[in-house]
Amino acid sequence: DAGITQSPRHKVTETGTPVTLRCHQTENHRYMYWYRQDPGHGLRLIHYSYGVKDTDKGEVSDGYSVSRSKTEDFLLTLESATSSQTSVYFCAISESIRELNTEAFFGQGTRLTVV
Template identity: 95%
Template sequence: DAGITQSPRHKVTETGTPVTLRCHQTENHRYMYWYRQDPGHGLRLIHYSYGVKDTDKGEVSDGYSVSRSKTEDFLLTLESATSSQTSVYFCAISGYTDSSESEAFFGQGTRLTVV
């Protein structure tokens, strides 16, 4: 299995509080992604990173920010959590090159509940 770990695995938080999810990889892959998975919507890209300190928005980035200060860690922050951000969040990594042929490897997912 690819060395990718998400923490925490489960979290319940209150509306309006900040939340940070962590993705850690030991594969030295260049690209890292955060997705959210909701019934009827599949996997939707929130943000992604193509290198240290290089990040870009995905299709559902409002209310989320990310940081990548070193290759192995990619943090997703909900500045002020809302109930609409209740979801399962997946981190993924891919590509030790620029090629699009590399498959993505996924973390185990984090179930976040905002009450």
């Protein structure tokens, strides 16, 4: 298994509070991604990173920010959590972005509940 660790694995938080999820990789892959998974939607890309301090928005970036100060760590922050952000969050990594046959490796997921 690819070395990807997400923390925490489960979190319950209150509406309006900031929340940070962490993704840590030991594969030295350049590209890292944050997805959310909701029933009936598959996975949707929130943000991705193509290098240290280089990030870009995905399909559903509103209400989220990211940071990548080191190759191995990619943080996802919910600036002010809302109930609509209750979801399962997956971090993924890949070696390449331009290569069309790139496989993405996924972490175990973080189940976030906003009450």
